[in-house]
Amino acid sequence: MPNRRRRCGGTEGRRWCCWGWPSPGFWRCSPWPSTGGNALVQRRRAQNAADAAALAGARRLWEIRRAGGSEADLIAALQQAIDAHGAFNVEGQPNRFEAVYVDEQGNPLGPVGGGIPGNARGVRVTVINRFDAFFAGVFGFDPMEVRALAAAVYRQAPACAFALFAEGALQAKFALLSVGGGVHAGTDLTLRWAGRIEGPCEYGAHADIALGIICAGGQVPAPFQPLPALYAPGDFAPGGPLWNAYAGDRYCLIPEDPHQPVVLDAHPAGTVDPLNGRCLTVQGGQRVRLRDGLVYVGGDARVIRSQGRATIRATLTLATTGVLRLDDPDNAYELVPALRDPPHGAPLLVAGGAITITTPSQWQWEGLIFAEGGPVALSAPIAWSDRGAIYGRALELKGGQLNLRFDPSVCPPVGARVELLR
Incomplete structure (x- = not known):
């Protein structure tokens, strides 16, 4: 049997896409928003999660510095912030992310999980969002993937203003x-x-x-x-x-x-x-x-x-x-x-x-x-x-x-x- 094919047409805002086999002539067509539009929505979701995770990670890093705690507490804060924005995968596995420590200027220092560097002032988080395009699961198309990155740092407010x-x-x-x-x-x-x-x-x-x-x-x-x-x-x-x-x-x-x-x-x-x-x-x-x-x-x-x-x-x-x-x-x-x-x-x-x-x-x-x-x-x-x-x-x-x-x-x-x- 020939490989499945997809044909799309129409104007922006009213697009039609059809999936099927040219021979024996079976096609299935449906109105479908552009893949780019859906990717943009998914990208925005991932970015919101990355922003929230970076802020939560920097805040938890400050708390660890100030009052004690472990790197496991920081990793848990990152995962919790991302999970609060929903699922970002198509395999039913925990949400995926990558994180590194950064200094006050945002320069990377080392991976989260490898020990907290002495000059770490925040974290940089990459959220990986894998999603199905419309009808991809029906017709066997591979999932799409977008990545969103955010970095956050804490800046301390000193208690002294005079020499x-x-x-x-x-x-x-x-x-x-x-x-x-x-x-x-x-x-x-x-x-x-x-x-x-x-x-x-x-x-x-x-x-x-x-x-x-x-x-x-x-x-x-x-x-x-x-x-x-x-x-x-x-x-x-x-x-x-x-x-x-x-x-x-x-x-x-x-x-x-x-x-x-x-x-x-x-x-x-x-x-x-x-x-x-x-x-x-x-x-x-x-x-x-x-x-x-x-x-x-x-x-x-x-x-x-x-x-x-x-x-x-x-x-x-x-x-x-x-x-x-x-x-x-x-x-x-x-x-x-x-x-x-x-x-x-x-x-x-x-x-x-x-x-x-x-x-x-x-x-x-x-x-x-x-x-x-x-x-x-x-x-x-x-x-x-x-x-x-x-x-x-x-x-x-x-x-x-x-x-x-x-x-x-x-x-x-x-x-x-x-x-x-x-």
Whole structure:
């Protein structure tokens, strides 16, 4: 028997198609919308599903970064979003799709299912829609296929808008002051003696700004703003969300005498080693060796080097429920945060009380200095950070030179915006 044939004719909007065999002359004809029109409808269905899946995947990726979860959760979110738009196959199998992780610009990083890359900010989804053309199942024509692609990413909204923030008074008295960001004082703002603020100089009550200080964003009266709740010391305690989020070494120190600070010593001689992943009760007079990692202190703390002259270097995130002092009389400090990733920010020092930093040499740091329940006092000949911020109930900063480049990502984001990439 000769092969089946199809003939179509007519005008757009009223097309006729016939299927049959020229010999023995059997034909079956029906009005049929164009195959292109049906494909367009199916393409639109698939595109809606791809858009929904990409948005759901990027949102779930953000949630995994922020609160935990697995890659299986993300894959399930993709499948659920696609399934909500109906079936996209002719074999009765689960809807088919392909997905890859993308960075913030939409560049592909790797397949979903192969592990979440550290710089992944979203997903790119391809929905595969196989459908029968009209009467294809009757006459044996192969199904048609369209593919729809969509990519979505999350963009974080940082909680910090200023390089220096004081709920109350802010004093910054340096021979040379260079701040790559704005400053905010809830009450009085004092800036001395020369330099530049690359942003607004906001104040709530009164501004005393030396003539040698340039405020690129102007001197701006501002309404009261409470100190943002960026972190609480308990977040870093065992079982807390940031303790759980950190994969490196974690130390918990509890002073036996709550009136005595825990002394963290950068010189190992005569010190007690902290316990990784466990709490150590520190007796009065004991010094604990300063280790890299996340350090939680259930009380007051002090960071020094008891012997020799050398820069105190550490990669740590240090949180205390009480006051925190870094006031070595002989040595400089060079600190970077251990916990530093986009969903959690880059906290360096967090205290439930005041933070005092005093050094006769250089104070160099990266990350956020945050005093939840007290002021931040800083005194150093040179204070320098190429990625940092200082937040406290009040700020009293003084010395020879402050060079601070503000980076809002040192603060934890308050949320995320998920958007499609077009």
